Amino acid sequence: MNFGLSESQQILKNNARKFFAAECPVSEVRRIMETESAHDQKLWRSMAEQGFLGVVIPEDAGGMGLGMVELAALAEEMGRALVPGPFLATLLASAAIEGAGTKKHLAEIASGQCKGTLALLEAGGSWSPDAVAMPALEGEKMFVPDAGVADVIVVAARDRGELALYLVDGKSIERTAMPAVDLTRRLYKLNFAKAQGELLARGDAARNALERALDIATVALCAEMTGGMQRTMEMAVEYAKTRKQFGKPIGQYQAVQHQCADMLLWTESSRSATYYAAWALDNNAPDARAAVSVAKVYASDSCREVGNRGVQVQGGMGFTWENDVHLYYRRAKASEIAFGDATFHRERIARLIIDRMNARTAVGV
């Protein structure tokens, strides 16, 4: 048994760190987040050249054909660098397309020529496929990530009562921005007025493709969150070492030190849970879906708390626009919510684990 990354996985991770340090330093993040779509085509193209956009896309469809662990390693570095743009949105789209049994657009996605997203949520705001009510294809989808730059949109809708997935040309849909806390990723409201879409899957096939895509993107998101937590912690620890009050670095006071220790505990634990979920998905472990929810529950609650402490430890400086911690704090809030928050995933665990156990041996009353 070996929990550590293999040599090639570690190389991929190291290369990603170097790449984003050079191509997407925080000054670039700040520049890109001020643009209309928080997307930079030049950065996107160089990510494609690195193969980053097709990590889990099969080789015969133009991708690298790697697994979830590699995807998590890359996403952790992207979260650490706070890379803006439609990476996760496009991952959702490609995973749903592939899950529906086709290779349409996958090669263009891997080569960076095509960006995508997935339209799932409606006014009710639920991430459950059961909550999809919009008839095909007439109505409104909300909270759709980075739809403003999406060339293709996978849309979940109802076709005569059955869940179905459709592939829609992004430019054909009316897209309205929903300004939100995270400045590095945009949310949109989509208005479908008798839109034309190509049916990808229907019924159980649609549901499986959708759930699989959400699981894959959730693990990548948890890895990003871990990277974000790591960076938030590092900034706080660095500040605690240099900022002096009462003649001592504030990191010498246990009230500060213990907050940093908690940040480490949450960050490392999120990392363990995330990589386990990645491995479980790759290996079709019996508990894979529960493992994804475990990672999301833990990372959601942790990234919020790590963010809180990250601001608190840096005091007034942590509350300024100029300090980078709020960029991570904003991203953390959006990530906590995306693909279901901790409450949503705890209920999912209850269904996957608790409802399948019974009271067979309880005695004593």
Add this chain to the structure above:
Amino acid sequence: MDLNLTPQELAFRDEVRAWFAANVPKDWVRRRNAEESMEARFEYLRAWQRKMFDAGWAGVSWPREYGGRGASLMEQVIFIEEMARAEAPPMANVLGLGLIGPTIIAFGTDAQKTRFLPKILSAEEIWCQGFSEPNAGSDLAALGSEGKLDGDHFIVNGQKIWNSYGWAADWCELVVRTDPNVEKHKGLTVLLADMKSPGVEVRPLKQMTGESEFCELFFRDVRVPVSNVIGKVNDGWRVAMGTLMHERGTFGAGLQVNYRRNFNRLVEIAHHMKRTGDPLVRQKLAQAYTEIEVMRCNQMRAFSRINETGVPGPEGSIQKIFWSELNQRFQQMAQEIMGPYGQLAHGSADAFDEGQWAYGYLRSRGNTIEAGTSEIQRNIIGHFVLGLPKSY
């Protein structure tokens, strides 16, 4: 990254599993919660260790040359997990096997190894630790028990506390101050003290659960031969830290299995009480499942890292905080789910599981204190992992 067991690890697991299936005493699960004297219980556990010893399982982690099995770290983890899974009784000489034997192997002379190790394995001689004192708990190096050199003996005077198994022990790994005139870490020596020596007094310490897991030890002019110094005179801090490193090592592997068993049991009870339809209860149970799973993942990662590199990574330092605080939250949650039944103690006919939940609730309070308080653990993380300046 590959979390499957290797063929060798699988074979080892199957061998261990088969042995436990055939040999774990059938009466243990019932007996565990029954009233019996500490002495009778201890003899039962001693017989169990003897049985494991005869089959070659007593010192899995110990090198073969000292009578162990020389198991790899992963095999040790598998062994501990299987032992917990089989609900096997603990071995009588827990501290001798887990902490003191490995310390003697690391720091002892050949004569000490020959004299002490075989009887630790066979449970012929039981060991305890004399580390903490009334005025030296977290600040262990401030301990005041003195060892004065008198010819070829040290004369020991002082008091130790929070000592486990003292009442049953034949020997004690004892830390004393042998040089009061140097910096506090530098004047300590570790002695192997015969508990039957004149001047040793053992008093049980009753804890909030009503049990006496711990003792106080009093040493009055106790003579310990210089040949029983382990390591070097005045180099005891290094030896003591070596011992404590083992305390924070593979211990958690069995806990994770026990926690999962407790969780499964609590879900059964919640179903039985028709509470699993309550969204709040569902949230709480799912949170407990999450935390136990995260603990398992942290452990896999930590053991795997030590196995690869020989040194624990940052995930190792968080384990103690994680399992202790998790268990406190879990026990509290169990109380909430059971409502008025949770408080029922051993002896109440209406209690679930013979009152184990009321006991578990009280006992979990000690988790964040024993083996290094949560505060000390956070200091360790702050200073040694994050590189923040030492606060004391």
